[in-house]
Amino acid sequence: MQDLKNKKAIITGGSRGLGKATAIAFAKEGIDVAVTGRNEKALQTTVKELQEIGVKATYAVFDIGNYDEVQQHIKTLVTDLGGLDILVNNAGMAAFGTLNEMPVEQWSQIIQTNVMGMYYVTKEVLPYLIEQNHGEIINVSSTAGLSGNASTSAYSASKFAVIGMSESLMKEVRKNNIRVCTLTPSTIATDMAVDLGIADKESEDSVLQPEDFAQLIVAGLKLPKRAMLKSAALWSTNP
Numbered sequence: 001m002q003d004l005k006n007k008k009a010i011i012t013g014g015s016r017g018l019g020k021a022t023a024i025a026f027a028k029e030g031i032d033v034a035v036t037g038r039n040e041k042a043l044q045t046t047v048k049e050l051q052e053i054g055v056k057a058t059y060a061v062f063d064i065g066n067y068d069e070v071q072q073h074i075k076t077l078v079t080d081l082g083g084l085d086i087l088v089n090n091a092g093m094a095a096f097g098t099l100n101e102m103p104v105e106q107w108s109q110i111i112q113t114n115v116m117g118m119y120y121v122t123k124e125v126l127p128y129l130i131e132q133n134h135g136e137i138i139n140v141s142s143t144a145g146l147s148g149n150a151s152t153s154a155y156s157a158s159k160f161a162v163i164g165m166s167e168s169l170m171k172e173v174r175k176n177n178i179r180v181c182t183l184t185p186s187t188i189a190t191d192m193a194v195d196l197g198i199a200d201k202e203s204e205d206s207v208l209q210p211e212d213f214a215q216l217i218v219a220g221l222k223l224p225k226r227a228m229l230k231s232a233a234l235w236s237t238n239p
Contacts, residue, residue, distance in 0.1 A: 001222040005030030008081040010074070012064055012121055013091030015042035018140065018188060021210030022088055023050055023057075025218050032056040034077040036091065038063060056081070064091050064117030065109075074124040086136040086221065087125045089118045092158075099153040107154045114158035119165065126173070135178040138217055139166040143186045143233065159184075170230065181220055185213055185234040208236045 009026050013019040014035025023033045027050045035050075036059065037043050043059040050057035058080045062069035078084045092114045095106055118139060129135030144152050145159025163182055170180035188208040213234060220229035 002224065004218070004221055007031045007085040008034075008078075008083045009086035009088065010034045010036065010077055010081075010084060010121075010125065011088040011090055012036045012117075014059070014088075015039055015046050018185075018210050018213050019088070019090040020046050021214040022090065022217055024053070025211070025214035026086075027053040027055045027057070029218060030055060031086070032081055034058045034060065034081055036060050036062060036064070036073065036077070063113075064121055065112040067116075067120045070117075070120040070124055074121060078125075078128055083132075084125065084128050084135070086138070087122065087129075088138045088140070088217065089121060090138075090140045091117060091121075092140065094155045096151045096155065098151055102154060110154040110158050111161075114155075115161045115165070118162060122169065126178075129178050130173070130176045133177050135176075136221055137166075137169070137173075137178065137180045138220070139180065139182050141166070141182055141184045143184050143235075146184055146233075167231075174228075177225070179228045181229045182231045183213075183216070183234065184231065186236060188213055188234075207238075208234060 009031050011019050011023050011033060014023050015037040019035065023035050023046060026033050032055050033050055035043055035046055038061060040061045043061065047057045047059050058077065060073040060077055062073045064070060093110055095110060122137065139162055141162040142159040144156045145163045148156040166180060166182040173180060188210060216232060216234055223229060
């Protein structure tokens with residue numbers, strides 16, 4: 001198993017939920033972490049927690065759906081970290097409504113954030129990983145990207161797109177010793193899921209927790225370089 005100590009990671013959407021849990025799990029492995037998001041106070045709180053664990057931590061406030069902002073801040077974060085080994089594309093948004101009822105602007109925003117945002121960040125990170133001839137990219141999709149349901153057309157469309165983009169990228173960069181993993185978790189008790197009314201944060205014994213997701217990512221990164229976790233679906237044991 002690989003030792004992850006002193007690796008450098010960027011986690012988008014790292015101030016809460018899956019992103020924050022992953023950042024904390026990384027810090028416990030000795031990984032220096034940069035987290036991104038749009039809530040500066042929450043990012044500052046997360047960075048303080050990471051620093052207390054004993055790693056270098058930093059943050060940047062920007063919208064991943066804005067390419068100009070992505071270009072500016074990714075470059076700064078890589079410089080601040082002193083390099084980059086791992087990218088976790090976690091930032092995203094969700095909203096539910098029928099195809100006909102959801103406003104066009106909201107439908108478009110979900111695609112812009114979940115698909116174009118992931119594309120923008122990956123596009124800016126990739127040259128660093130290719131130049132050093134190694135790296136890890138973890139792209140967070142969803143079970144909604146495997147099967148559409150009523151009232152999830154925008155979210156499912158975005159997460160189906162993430163899977164296609166991620167799998168294509170994986171085949172492009174294997175020759176550069178870059179491992180690309182696509183994750184499709186089912187419902188996890190994040191703040192977003194609770195706000196949407198699809199998870200109960202109090203039901204820890206029956207609902208997946210962000211820490212479960214973080215453990216899966218760490219386990220995949222620790223695999224020997226000859227092995228790659230191409231994709232994984234994380235489900236609760238309770239139906």
